[in-house]
Amino acid sequence: MSTRAGLGRTGAARTDPRGGPAARRPRAALDRAGRWVDALFRSHAALVYVFLYVPIALVVLFSFTAGTRSGELRGLSLRWYGTTLGDQFVIRALGNSLVVAFSTSIIATTFGTIAALALSRAPRVLRTVLEGLTYTAIIIPGIVIGIATLLFFVNVFGWLNPWIAWLWSSLGLGGRPPALGPGLHTVVAAHVVFTMAIVIVLVRTRLAGMDRSLIEASGDLYATPWRTFRQVTLPQLAPAILAGALLAFTFSFDDFVIASFVSGPGQPTLPMYVFASIRRGITPEINAIATLVLLVTLTVLFVVQLIYRRQARQAEALRAAAERVEAEFDDLAAGSAAAAA
Amino acid sequence: MTPPSLATASTSPTGQKTAGGWRIRLATALMLAPMSAWYFFLLVVPLGILLVFSVGERAPEGGYQPGLTLENYVNLSTRATAFGNTLWMAAAGTVLCILVGYPLAYYLATRAGTKKTVLLILVIVPFWTSFLIRTYAWLTILGNTGIPALLEAGGLGRVVLLNTPFAVLLGIVYNYLPLMVFPLFVSLERLDKRLLEASKDLGAGRWATFRQVTLPLTLPGLLSGAILVFIPIMGEYLIPALLGGGKVFFVGNALFDMYLQSRNWPFGSAAAIGLILVVLVAVSFYLWFGSRGRVERQVSLL
Numbered sequence: 001m002s003t004r005a006g007l008g009r010t011g012a013a014r015t016d017p018r019g020g021p022a023a024r025r026p027r028a029a030l031d032r033a034g035r036w037v038d039a040l041f042r043s044h045a046a047l048v049y050v051f052l053y054v055p056i057a058l059v060v061l062f063s064f065t066a067g068t069r070s071g072e073l074r075g076l077s078l079r080w081y082g083t084t085l086g087d088q089f090v091i092r093a094l095g096n097s098l099v100v101a102f103s104t105s106i107i108a109t110t111f112g113t114i115a116a117l118a119l120s121r122a123p124r125v126l127r128t129v130l131e132g133l134t135y136t137a138i139i140i141p142g143i144v145i146g147i148a149t150l151l152f153f154v155n156v157f158g159w160l161n162p163w164i165a166w167l168w169s170s171l172g173l174g175g176r177p178p179a180l181g182p183g184l185h186t187v188v189a190a191h192v193v194f195t196m197a198i199v200i201v202l203v204r205t206r207l208a209g210m211d212r213s214l215i216e217a218s219g220d221l222y223a224t225p226w227r228t229f230r231q232v233t234l235p236q237l238a239p240a241i242l243a244g245a246l247l248a249f250t251f252s253f254d255d256f257v258i259a260s261f262v263s264g265p266g267q268p269t270l271p272m273y274v275f276a277s278i279r280r281g282i283t284p285e286i287n288a289i290a291t292l293v294l295l296v297t298l299t300v301l302f303v304v305q306l307i308y309r310r311q312a313r314q315a316e317a318l319r320a321a322a323e324r325v326e327a328e329f330d331d332l333a334a335g336s337a338a339a340a341a
Numbered sequence: 342m343t344p345p346s347l348a349t350a351s352t353s354p355t356g357q358k359t360a361g362g363w364r365i366r367l368a369t370a371l372m373l374a375p376m377s378a379w380y381f382f383l384l385v386v387p388l389g390i391l392l393v394f395s396v397g398e399r400a401p402e403g404g405y406q407p408g409l410t411l412e413n414y415v416n417l418s419t420r421a422t423a424f425g426n427t428l429w430m431a432a433a434g435t436v437l438c439i440l441v442g443y444p445l446a447y448y449l450a451t452r453a454g455t456k457k458t459v460l461l462i463l464v465i466v467p468f469w470t471s472f473l474i475r476t477y478a479w480l481t482i483l484g485n486t487g488i489p490a491l492l493e494a495g496g497l498g499r500v501v502l503l504n505t506p507f508a509v510l511l512g513i514v515y516n517y518l519p520l521m522v523f524p525l526f527v528s529l530e531r532l533d534k535r536l537l538e539a540s541k542d543l544g545a546g547r548w549a550t551f552r553q554v555t556l557p558l559t560l561p562g563l564l565s566g567a568i569l570v571f572i573p574i575m576g577e578y579l580i581p582a583l584l585g586g587g588k589v590f591f592v593g594n595a596l597f598d599m600y601l602q603s604r605n606w607p608f609g610s611a612a613a614i615g616l617i618l619v620v621l622v623a624v625s626f627y628l629w630f631g632s633r634g635r636v637e638r639q640v641s642l643l
Contacts, residue, residue: 033547038452041444041447041448041452042448042452044444044445044448045444045445045449045453048441048445048464048518049460049463052463052464052467052515052518053463053467055475055478055479056467056474056475056478059474059477059478059481062481069486070481071481071484071486071487072486111376111379112376114372114375114376115373115375115376117372118369118372118373119373121365121369122369122373126373130373130376130377130380133380133384133385136384137380137384139572139620139624140617140620141572141573141576141593141616141617141620142573142576143578143596143597143613143616144391144576144613144616144617145387147391147596147600147609147610147613148387148388148390148391148613149383149387150600151390151391151394151606152382152383152386152387155390192379192383193380193383193384196376196379200376250469253471254471254472256472256473256579257576257579257593260597260601261600261601271473274474274477275473278480282480282484286477290471290474290477290478293470293471293474294470294474297469297470298466298470301466301469
């Protein structure tokens with residue numbers, strides 16, 4: 001949990017050769033059986049990586065076919081990418097998915113983070129209930145969340161719409177009264193339930209492992225609570241918040257099951273569109289869509305990784321600075337004690 | 342679930358008892374309000390409605406009409422195949438993930454040397470890519486033009502791979518392996534390597550060391566991995582839908598059918614409640630097993 005302990009561990013491994021990983025031992029020290037075991041582990045790992053990556057690689061490869069059948073490579077071309085990008089249904093589904101995933105990520109991260117900050121100060125009973133609900137939201141299968149949310153919205157809309165119609169006519173407004181219905185907003189509402197729970201767990205774990213002395217030091221240095229939060233607490237929480245936002249985005253962007261229950265008619269998300277296309281028959285176009293989606297997710301992952309590293313460095317710098325200040329304080333205190341003596 | 346102590350000590354550690362206490366309480370309430378409202382309206386109320394629907398009756402035109410009957414639950418026995426498939430394949434999938442994942446995690450944690458980080462990231466990257474696409478990728482490989490065609494060309498006769506339990510299990514291991522490897526890796530890396538040296542010095546062979554030292558000490562990681570994998574497989578829909586092709590189906594597939602096709606909502610609600618109960622039993626078993634293991638380890642250390 002604590003980075004310091006982690007640093008200590010690797011440090012120990014470096015100085016104590018016997019505590020270090022077996023791979024650092026000289027090869028000659030391994031007996032014949034040991035080499036066999038090593039080779040076995042190595043080949044098992046290699047096979048697993050082949051297993052993990054070959055299917056994805058084949059999808060990417062087949063997306064470049066010039067032929068019309070999926071699962072074979074007849075000449076190289078980009079024709080299926082042209083088809084995909086010119087397909088307005090694909091573009092619209094992609095747009096829907098991006099809107100849903102961004103909204104889910106922002107709402108879940110904001111509400112989840114502020115709730116995680118306040119949760120430890122809540123009365124014990126309320127805290128227990130909210131913690132229980134958080135874990136419930138995480139362990140309940142997505143399909144159950146989809147069904148339960150569908151039932152909820154069907155009931156709420158069925159109950160609200162007559163009232164809206166009544167209000168509409170009693171206000172003397174002409175035309176058809178507006179009716180509430182399912183749409184992208186209902187998908188976001190359902191996605192936030194479990195992604196917010198994930199953000200809460202991540203941020204609270206980070207809070208529990210946080211260095212308390214920094215907060216105290218900040219108070220000792222006359223920072224206001226808000227300033228302490230902004231300059232000390234928040235930077236330390238940033239990696240957890242970022243990870244939560246990324247997870248929320250990915251889960252929401254990737255979700256097929258919940259969206260198929262609660263999305264509105266004629267507003268499919270990208271996974272819904274792809275699933276329906278697969279059911280109609282596999283074409284190289286699906287491979288092209290899949291490749292584009294892979295490209296987008298990997299880019300996002302890479303960018304987030306860069307931000308994450310920068311922030312980790314900043315947090316480390318902050319900690320180092322705090323330790324320096326602490327040491328100087330100790331020196332000062334020792335100095336004044338000596339002077340007094 | 343340790344109570345995080347400090348968290349927002351920044352706001353004022355002693356605030357509760359001073360004159361500013363009400364402001365802190367108000368701030369706390371406001372900060373918890375959106376989350377509580379969301380949980381109440383979109384988790385508690387929906388689950389309540391699900392419970393009410395599960396004892397109702399199917400309206401003639403589909404959907405729901407009020408009622409008070411346990412018939413839906415009794416009728417769940419007609420869906421025993423779906424529940425049976427879900428249970429045995431979730432268990433088998435979890436075991437397979439352990440069998441494939443443990444040696445890999447062990448290799449990564451103890452033998453991969455400097456390539457460790459890169460190799461670990463390579464295990465996790467597929468987890469971040471689309472689940473649907475990962476499952477779809479196997480459709481071509483296992484389909485008629487894929488491996489079966491290769492086998493036939495090699496003179497091994499016709500084999501059907503798609504729409505079999507094998508295909509579904511393959512999809513499960515493929516998709517959930519990263520979730521198993523990660524906790525295993527963490528617990529294997531935390532393992533004090535001096536214990537292994539000590540075991541060796543005391544004359545234990547590789548297998549004895551693994552069985553008596555490594556395995557017991559990494560059991561918590563193994564359990565976390567198992568529960569991380571087992572629970573989502575229980576609610577799986579996509580893998581059986583794509584690779585099981587209607588021949589191998591889970592509770593999730595039955596639920597899709599009951600809600601979106603036959604529109605028997607009360608029966609579907611009962612099945613959903615049944616699924617929740619099975620998951621809860623699994624989690625309780627995990628918690629019980631985990632706590633028992635901890636006590637035993639403490640005793641043996643004493």
